[in-house]
Amino acid sequence: MHATDASKNQASGSLQVTATLEGLVxxxxxxxxxxIGFVLRGLFQNHPDLPGVIITLPDGAVSGLSKQEYFRQMARPFGPEVYNRRPIKLLLDHGVPTLSWMPGSTQVEAAAEEILRRSESRRYEPLLTNDRNGCPGIVDVHSILIALSQLSSIRARQMALILDTVPEGFLVIGSDRKILPGYSLSAAAMLGLFDLAGMTFDEALSNLDSKLADRVRSFVEILFNPALLDRLLEPANPVREFQARSAHGEPLHLAIRFKRVREQGCISQILVMIEDLTLRKRLENEATKLRDTAQMRFEVLTQLAGADPHHLPGFLDNFNALCQRLEKLEPGEDLNALRRRCHALKGEAGALGLSSFRTALHKAEDVIELDAPHRASMIGVLAELRAAAADLLTLARKLLSESSDPATASSSPSAVLSRFQALKKMLSLAVSEACNLTGKQARFELRGCFDMMSSRELGLLREVLQQLVRNAVVHGIETPAQxxxxxxxxxxxxxxxxRExxxxxxxITQDDxxxxxxxxxxxxxxxSGEEISAEELIFIDGISTAQTLSELAGRGVGLGQIRESILIHGGTIAVHTQxxxxxxxxxxxxxxxxxHETADR
Amino acid sequence: MKLLIVDDSQVVRSSIERAARTLGVDEVLTAADGETALSLFHTTWPEMVTMDITIPLLDGVECVKRIHQVSSRTPILVISALNNQQTAMKALENGASGFLTKPFTATEIEMALRDLIELAESMKK
Incomplete structure (x- = not known):
């Protein structure tokens, strides 16, 4: 009999989530x-577990009769006498209810739903179905219900697996304000708890921040009010993004979103999604810090480039000495004297145009007599400046030696030297030409190691620098009166x-x-420019600050193209401004x- | 549809009014302070209200509370420059239906008003 085969199949647990009726025959x-009717009697008496039989009609059609229905008919007065000796067809002709049919591809859930819609008296009637070859079969209601319960436990296991492995923090608040049992393990981990089920969400949060938890409790109450507008509640979310400390004292950066589930005009549940931003924020902070340091170094560099090279080394030596004194501050040190030194050095920095140094020294002067923590942060700033200056001092010395007399630089072959001079001549010409046209006055200086560059680099720079110095006159330098x-x-x-x-x-091209x-x-x-910094905007061709497009700045190439040609050569260009x-x-x-260079020649 | 706009800034009032008109609100009333707002509310019975928090004479949260007491089915959108959650929460607890922060973009106010109109319509039924 097929009966035993099929039930074994179910017991072995090979059921798939996509199980259909076909597999349950x-x-x-x-x-x-x-x-004749005797055949039916014999079958049902000899096989008590047979739920029903398939009846094939002469035209090939198929019907079915349940055992229950058969015995119901037999129990009628004269039932056996009427049916036993006549063809089974008579039962069908007399309108005895036959089995309802459902295609074999019906999913178990759908079949179960259909069964639940039946009338009480016929609920447990088996189903007639067919496999993919059209071969009919009978499915018993109990096996559908067993399969259904197996499926739901498979689903539950899958759900549990998902909730245990997803990195997202996910939980659901029920209408009694308690967290439901199905939450993701990550949610518990982020909140630093083992079990969330049955807690209110604010209780779970109070582990991280008790004040915040109070506000969350009020917010959750508001969320359960169905009269309020979904989209317009977000500004009130107190945990949209917040920082806290984990149970182990580690900094934690979380973002929590709430989604309301509406059912029949009420808020039945609130889905809560917790995102852990800690790592992202840390990376962001590091990137910002790195950028700030680079920016600061650059400012120092440009300031140094503009400062009188003969006084620079002396200033930087004094600055270094002061920093060393501040770092190794001894008790009983004359703070007032140190403050006076800061003040004097600040004056020098101002005279040299070193605004970063001036600002830092100004702050130092203010906090030098305050408590240790204030001093520590001030010393940090000075130390960074000092580190930047140390790198740049080398450059300053180099600039000093080169600008004093480039012709005596022994390492430069004369052919390349003439390139330096040719470049200088060309750029000076561009500057004075632009000055004549705009009525402005500008002095031009070329410094540094252009003599070490290949013709390839110089070829690119000739174009680029010519345009940049022209821009400097047209857009940068003001009229003498201004x-x-x-x-x-x-x-x-x-x-x-x-510099190399x-x-x-x-x-570096700089104008004052x-x-x-x-x-x-x-x-x-x-x-459209809101997202882009001003420093980025100037490289977008078509955006210019010049009130009228002057003939000069309009000629040649725009900054966008300049950047493109530099990028093609594997370089970068950035602008810094005050x-x-x-x-x-x-x-x-x-x-x-x-x-490459020798091949070029 | 009748809308009462309460805000002490003429610019904000007219930008909300413009957005409301484009959404088909045919009657717009405006008030620049809390007391005018309440007396206007009691005489005209608008179907919805937008309410600034920092307004003269009677602050916005108080206005929301009083309007909610007499007419709990009137949706009130609180619009405030005070971008802090406590203020928002206080307004919501006192009967406001939603919260929008100033400054807002044209799209933001339009979306908020659309929600408000929908809510006012569902309250009428």
Missing amino acids: LSRVSVSSQD RVAAGKPPEGTIIVAA AGEFFEI GAGLDREALRNRAGE PGSYTAFQIVLPRTNQM
């Missing part, structure tokens, strides 16, 4: 509608300096003009190797 016993009004000398200064930095050349007008750039960029005092472009180019 219990019996394929069939009779012909032309057989400069005098701003307390600057009428003549502006444009400096182009280069390992495998790179670093070239008005700086970039961030406001104007933003306005020109319109709304409104009212300078604009500087920093170009970093990879060095081409010497082999």
Whole structure:
């Protein structure tokens, strides 16, 4: 009999989540509608576990009769007398209820739902179905229900597996404000708890921050109010993003979102999603810090480039000495004397135009007599400046020796030296040409190791620098009248300096003009520019701060194209600016190797 | 549909009004302080309200509370520059239906008003 085979199949647990009726067929016993009633009696008496039989009609159609229905008919007065000796067909002709049919591809859940919709008296009637070959079979209701319960336990196991492994913190708050048992393990881990079920969400949070938990309790109450607008509740979310400390004292950065589930006009549940931002925030902070350091170093560099090279080394030595004194502050040290030294050095920094140093020393002067923690943070700032200065002092010394007399630099072959001079001549010409056209006054200086560059690098830089110095006159340097009004000398200064930095050349073009007008750039960029910094905007062709597109700046190539050609050469360009005092472009180019260079010639 | 806009800034009032008109609100009333807002509410019975928090004479949370006491089915959208959750929560606990922070973009106010109108319509039934 098929019955035993099928039940074994279920017991072995090979049931799939996608199980269908076809796999649950219990019996394929069939009779012909032309057989006499005795055949049915014999079958049902000899096989008590047979739920029903398939009846095949002469035209090939199929019907089915349950055992229960058969005995119900037999129990009627004269039932056996009427049916036993006549063809089974008579039962069908008399309108005895036959089995309902469902396709073999019906999912177990759907079949179960269908069964639940039946009337009480016929609920346990077996089903007639077919396999994919069209072969009929009978499925018993109990095996459907058993399969259903097996499926739901498989589903529950799968759900548990998912909840245990997803990295997202996920939990559900029921209408009694308690957390339901199905929450993700990550949610418990983020909140530093073993079991969340049955707790209120604020209790779970109070582990991290008790004050916040109070606010969360009020917020959850608000969320359960169905009259409030979903989208407009978010600003009130007290845990949209917050910092806390874990049970082990580690910093934790979490973001929590709430989603309301509406059922019949009520809020029945609230889904809570917790995201752990700790790692992301840490990386972000590190990146910001790195960028700030780079920015600071760059400012120091440009300030040094603008400072009088003859006084720089002396200033930096004094600065170093002061920093050392501050770092090894001894009890009983004359703080007042140190403060006076800071003040004097601040004056020197101001005279040299070293604004980062001036600002840092100004702060140092203020906090030097305060408590130790204040001093510690101040010393941190000074130490960073000192580290930046140490690197740059080397450069300052180099600039000093090179700018004093480039012709005596013994290491430079004369052919390359003439390139330096040719570049200087060309750029000076570009500056004075631009000055003549705009009525501005500017002094031009070229410094550094252009003599070490290959013709490839110089070829690129000739184009780029020519445009940058022209821009410096047109956009950067103010008119003599404006400069005098701003307390600057009428003549502006444009400096182009280069240095080698390992495998790179670093070239800086700086003017002591008005700086970039961030406001104007933003306005020109319109709304689309909101996400982009002003320093980025100027590289977008078509966005310019010049009130009228002057003939000069319009000629040649835009900054966007300049950047593109530098990027093609594997380099980078960045702009740094201080409104009212300078604009500087920093170009970093990879060095081409010497082999390449000789081939070039 | 009748909307009462309470805000002490003329600019904010007119930008909310503009957004409301585009959404088909045909009657708009405005008040620049809390007392005017309440007396206007009691005489005109608008179907919905937008409420600034920092307004003269009677603060917004108090206004929300009083309106909610007499007409709990009138949805109130609180619009405030005070971007802190406590204020938002206080307004919501006192009967506001939603919270929007200032400054808002045209899209934000439009979306918020659309929700408010929907809510007011569902309250009428």
